Amino acid sequence: MNQSQSSQSNVLTPGTLVDEKIVLYYLSLSLTYLIIAMLAGLLYSLQFIHMYPFEGIEIFSPGRWRFVHTQGVAYGFISNAFLGALQWVVPRLTGHPVASRKLSWFILIAWQVIVLATVVGVLTGEAQALEWGETPVWIDPVALLGLLLVAYNFLTPIVKVKGPMYVTLWYFIAAFVWTPMVYAMGNFLPEYFIGGSAAGAIGGLFIHDLVGLFVTPIGWGLMYYFVPIALKKPIWSHGLSLVGFWGLAFFYPLNGIHHFLYSPIPMFLQYGAIISTIAVELVVTTVIINFFGTLRGRGDALRTNMPVRWFYIGMVFYFTTCLQCAFHTTLMFQRIIHFTDWVVGHAHLVMYGVFGFWINGVMTYLFPRLLRTNGWYKPSWNSWHFWLSGIGMLVMFFDLMSAGLIQGFIWKALAPWSDSITASMPFWKIRTVSGTAIIIGQLFFVANVIMTWRKAGELAPKSSPYDPTPSNQSQEQYT
Amino acid sequence: MKTPPSSRSKRYTVLGLAFLLLAPGAYGFTEKLVQFVRTLNTDNEAGFTIIPISNYFLIAGGMACMLFWAMSNGMFRDIEKPKYTMLQREAELDGGALTEEELYDA
Numbered sequence: 001m002n003q004s005q006s007s008q009s010n011v012l013t014p015g016t017l018v019d020e021k022i023v024l025y026y027l028s029l030s031l032t033y034l035i036i037a038m039l040a041g042l043l044y045s046l047q048f049i050h051m052y053p054f055e056g057i058e059i060f061s062p063g064r065w066r067f068v069h070t071q072g073v074a075y076g077f078i079s080n081a082f083l084g085a086l087q088w089v090v091p092r093l094t095g096h097p098v099a100s101r102k103l104s105w106f107i108l109i110a111w112q113v114i115v116l117a118t119v120v121g122v123l124t125g126e127a128q129a130l131e132w133g134e135t136p137v138w139i140d141p142v143a144l145l146g147l148l149l150v151a152y153n154f155l156t157p158i159v160k161v162k163g164p165m166y167v168t169l170w171y172f173i174a175a176f177v178w179t180p181m182v183y184a185m186g187n188f189l190p191e192y193f194i195g196g197s198a199a200g201a202i203g204g205l206f207i208h209d210l211v212g213l214f215v216t217p218i219g220w221g222l223m224y225y226f227v228p229i230a231l232k233k234p235i236w237s238h239g240l241s242l243v244g245f246w247g248l249a250f251f252y253p254l255n256g257i258h259h260f261l262y263s264p265i266p267m268f269l270q271y272g273a274i275i276s277t278i279a280v281e282l283v284v285t286t287v288i289i290n291f292f293g294t295l296r297g298r299g300d301a302l303r304t305n306m307p308v309r310w311f312y313i314g315m316v317f318y319f320t321t322c323l324q325c326a327f328h329t330t331l332m333f334q335r336i337i338h339f340t341d342w343v344v345g346h347a348h349l350v351m352y353g354v355f356g357f358w359i360n361g362v363m364t365y366l367f368p369r370l371l372r373t374n375g376w377y378k379p380s381w382n383s384w385h386f387w388l389s390g391i392g393m394l395v396m397f398f399d400l401m402s403a404g405l406i407q408g409f410i411w412k413a414l415a416p417w418s419d420s421i422t423a424s425m426p427f428w429k430i431r432t433v434s435g436t437a438i439i440i441g442q443l444f445f446v447a448n449v450i451m452t453w454r455k456a457g458e459l460a461p462k463s464s465p466y467d468p469t470p471s472n473q474s475q476e477q478y479t
Numbered sequence: 480m481k482t483p484p485s486s487r488s489k490r491y492t493v494l495g496l497a498f499l500l501l502a503p504g505a506y507g508f509t510e511k512l513v514q515f516v517r518t519l520n521t522d523n524e525a526g527f528t529i530i531p532i533s534n535y536f537l538i539a540g541g542m543a544c545m546l547f548w549a550m551s552n553g554m555f556r557d558i559e560k561p562k563y564t565m566l567q568r569e570a571e572l573d574g575g576a577l578t579e580e581e582l583y584d585a
Contacts (some may be wrong), residue, residue, distance in 0.1 A: 017572070092572055093565060163556050173545075178538060185534060205534055213538070229569055234562040237489060242558070243497045250505075250540040253535045268514055275507045284502070285498055457492040 012361075013354065016328045017091040019101050022108060024370045026084025027363055028451040029112065031446055033076025034356075036254040038439045039283055041069040045090035045277040045435055048428040059123050067122040067134045073467060074210070082218045083111065083150065086172070088366060089225050090154050093168060107149055114143050132207050133186050147183055151176035171221030174249060178213035182206060197264045198216035204273075212252040212280075213349065219355050220244075223311060226362060227294060230308045231301055236293030240286055247283030251276050262338060272330050282324035288319045304380050310361025313390060317353040320348060336412060341427065342404025345397050352438070353393045353445040360445070367449055373459035377451035381444045388441025396434040403427035429464070 004151040033260055046052045054060030087104065091097050098104055114135075121127065121136035128137050135143060155176050158169050186206025190199035228235050235241055257265060257273035291312070295301070301308040324346055327333055337343065364382060376382055403424050410420040450461065516532065549555065 154520055164557060164561050166565045232565055236492050238562040239558045240493045240496065246546060247501055250539050253538040
């Protein structure tokens with residue numbers, strides 16, 4: 001820390017740096033969208049087991065509710081949670097507030113309008129024909145403008161940092177630059193400029209770049225911030241964390257075409273995507289080693305500290321999903337699993353098992369601090385949240401992976417299509433049950449947030465509200 | 480704040496991992512990229528190739544510029560320091576302050 005930063009940090013307080021109310025609103029909205037998106041997913045899953053309650057009603061068409069599920073998770077749950085967490089992390093890491101508080105509130109409201117307009121748009125049949133980009137075309141320019149405003153708001157304090165930057169800020173810079181580019185590429189090029197297989201290639205890049213160049217850098221940036229703070233211990237090697245960051249930057253951008261193996265896209269492009277996917281797996285290994293090196297000597301935190309538990313189980317799932325990715329992008333695996341439920345299981349593990357779990361950990365850490373309470377209304381409800389989500393997620397993952405293998409082998413044997421439907425039915429029923437378990441777990445958390453909020457006065461700490469572990473409670477009780 | 484020296488074993492581990500994990504990936508990736516670029520002049524599939532390569536160069540090219548800028552501005556000097564200053568700032572913001580011993584012993 002240079003001298004000017006040091007003297008500045010002496011006069012800064014969390015209240016002048018962070019607009020805590022906006023963080024609270026973002027996280028609350030994120031939870032609301034998550035519940036809606038999960039219920040939409042549950043509704044969609046009922047169609048597979050012949051229990052869909054709204055058959056024949058156009059606005060309840062299962063295909064449209066699938067979009068509500070995916071868009072609700074990506075733009076309602078994850079984006080709101082990330083924006084809230086960024087409002088907390090960026091000012092505290094840089095020592096400078098965001099560019100404008102008024103702009104922050106404008107972005108908060110504008111983003112909700114965009115998400116709600118997307119839901120209305122897809123339910124009324126206006127969805128754009130782009131996977132993960134089903135946002136109606138008339139919303140795309142507004143969403144892009146919103147992303148540029150987000151970048152301006154958060155890059156302003158980051159560029160004021162003098163001297164070597166912490167790895168989290170590198171990840172955030174990359175995300176703020178990449179995300180508008182990826183959004184523009186995916187939503188505008190196939191829609192207005194490029195057709196045929198080339199548009200398919202762009203679609204593939206968009207799907208994967210949205211995960212790898214928006215969700216991944218912000219997710220890892222948050223982990224590099226929250227894990228050392230929760231463990232009260234610096235990251236094992238800052239140098240290795242930068243190896244991971246620059247590796248992601250150079251290897252990730254060509255991954256996307258692996259979504260279209262065995263498609264009309266030229267094979268040399270498909271091979272390139274396979275190579276870069278395996279390269280990314282090697283990069284991910286460095287990141288995982290770094291975090292488990294940090295945990296060394298503090299393993300008891302997995303038992304006593306709920307946010308740490310969410311963070312590390314998410315990392316185990318992240319490694320699993322990347323390892324799975326490195327294998328299933330090979331042509332040998334693709335012969336079996338292409339178009340099967342294996343891919344659906346993989347997507348759920350990434351979006352909820354990894355990023356959803358990390359967000360759960362961030363929320364578990366932040367809500368008591370934002371509500372100025374000494375802990376949670378019922379810490380045991382957070383345990384229910386963790387175990388129901390964890391077990392539900394594992395069951396869903398293995399269930400869909402198994403279903404995918406069975407479907408793939410049945411199709412490869414050229415058996416009648418109906419055979420694969422009959423064989424899949426038990427797996428689809430288990431998927432619905434495991435999804436229900438995850439939703440119940442999430443409802444425990446929502447109920448705990450509401451009750452903690454309502455009882456905030458009774459749960460207020462006697463010591464400083466900014467003291468991360470008030471003296472009269474152990475870390476376990478607090479989290 | 481003075482950063483404590485990294486242990487020799489940690490430095491070798493980081494360098495070893497950086498080389499062992501990234502070198503094969505970099506080799507395979509670069510080879511494929513060269514193949515893509517050559518295809519632009521030799522193959523009627525060039526139309527398919529231009530978009531992903533442009534996309535890659537746009538993103539990776541920008542990152543390369545940022546890497547060189549960071550290197551020339553001393554962003555990687557005393558590379559372990561930011562992980563200590565980050566924790567210290569957090570402790571200050573939360574109303575406490577960590578001593579250097581607390582930081583380094585963690």
